[in-house]
Amino acid sequence: MKILFVHQNFPAQFVHLAPALRRRGHDVRALTDSTNQRTSPVPSVMYRYTPETVDPAATRLGRTFTQVSDRGVTVARAARRMRNDGYVPDVIFGHSGWGETLFLKQVWPEARLLIYAEFYYKGEGTDIGFDPEFGTLTFESGLIAQSRAAHLAQSLVHAEAGVAPTHWQAGTFPPSLRRMVKVIHDGVNTSVMKPDPAARFELPDGRVLTPGDEVLTFVNRNLEPYRGYHVFMRALPEVMAARPDAQVLIVGGDGVSYGTAPPEGSWKERFLSEVQDRLDLSRVHFLGNIPYDRFRNLLQVSRAHAYLTYPFVLSWSMLEAMSVGALVVGSDTAPVREAITHGETGLLVDFFDVPAWSRTLTEALADPERFRPIRAAARQLVLERYDLDTLCLPQMIRFVEGLEG
Missing domain, CATH: 3.40.50.2000 (Glycogen Phosphorylase B;)
Structure with missing residues (x-):
């Protein structure tokens, strides 16, 4: 299959998955921000995103969506250039946090879109208002927090499925979206991260x-x-x-x-x-x-x-x-x-x-x-x-290959 990873800081959460899929014979590529300096064996296409200054008075509660959708448009334009060059992925797997996946179905409607659904902002019950030293929860702050989730919901609605690394993080999504989210952790490389009495x-x-x-x-x-x-x-x-x-x-x-x-x-x-x-x-x-x-x-x-x-x-x-x-x-x-x-x-x-x-x-x-x-x-x-090789990576591979619904 042709598999495209989308993440402004690639490889990020896909550091083990993308190379593993490539070793299995898939055509694996990445679409990432031109400022990203991280290295990967996976070939990458760069998009250049220059954020515009957002006027808080004009955008009000929509300022987060304004910012992330601007990036989403930039990514979609880069994707359209890829399509014009003949590239059509079977699977797109992207992180929804920065708006990069918002419009990819407009470019590649035939692709299966998977979302890394890391967290869903809520008006209360999670991080907002948790620490009173840095601001208490008010009606207004709850509205602002909830508005930050608009692009996360849109990204998942247009996708075939999502994945979250923990049950608690998956549970931050509302029930209508939670049904779309599987729980698979990125995995811990326990053969590397192990006790060593000779460590220095x-x-x-x-x-x-x-x-x-x-x-x-x-x-x-x-x-x-x-x-x-x-x-x-x-x-x-x-x-x-x-x-x-x-x-x-x-x-x-x-x-x-x-x-x-x-x-x-x-x-x-x-x-x-x-x-x-x-x-x-x-x-x-x-x-x-x-x-x-x-x-x-x-x-x-x-x-x-x-x-x-x-x-x-x-x-x-x-x-x-x-x-x-x-x-x-x-x-x-x-x-x-x-x-x-x-x-x-x-x-x-x-x-x-x-x-x-x-x-x-x-x-x-x-x-x-x-x-x-x-x-x-x-x-x-x-x-x-959470073992990478025996549990998490095989599950994630099945998820991407469509063998685990």
Whole structure:
């Protein structure tokens, strides 16, 4: 078959799937933004998107749809050029988040359109209004949030099927659309993300950490409130005071992946400045974004891994931490509860309870042997539910090839 992947940051969620389909003999291509610098063995066609400035006063609740539909038009024009050159895919598989799939059926009505349906914005019950420190839920904010879902609904309505990585994320879609969405996780490469007693992680100053060292880790693409960076930092002074040998490794950039930017500076610096006079900064290591092999080694030497999130998409990093046998201390929020049962496959703490975070992380660092069975159970759960090669990738291949309805 001719299979076209559409994602502005390809390969993204398709990093394993697209090459696997190519190995099976399919003609696999990608359509992606010209600014995308990520590499892939899959041939890519670039579209050039130059966003227009949106007037909030004029667009009002439609401003998100205005922005994403503009991108959708750009992608559709690129698709039409491909069609004029003779290319007609049998299957299109695209992420609906940026509007790229909105008009592809206009170009290729005969293609089977599949949607990566990652999340559906809602007026209440998910991320909006969850954290009162950054805005409470009001009637108006609920309307704004719900309006952001318009393009997500349209994308799925015009598709043959959708797929979401977790049951909770699939459940954010309204019942009429939820029936179209299968649940298949992207998969965790457990043969790579596995415990390694010989793992080593070198700090910028040359010191080397190994399994058995007292290491606390925190990982996100960007350090921001949606992923609980503010709560983690506020818990850290008590943890470090109680555990004078602990080394804290923090991975993440200074930008914003979700939510809004701070009034000035970065979220990283804002919340570090709150607590830095109570921290031994020689033991707190901000590593920025690191290569995948170093990320793996970081998790392999971790004694306790803190993961927090609003009710929003679940990070791959949490499941990868479980896969390498790290003890995950996670926020007691719905996305996390799908994979972690408190006291069995990890520890759960109320997202906002800073003293409880300090206490639980201190206990996790102080007595690693006590939590060894939980670490083993966490890896076993990932093997049984999220393994890339034996479960998720075969299911996703069947989904694309039309063998799994």
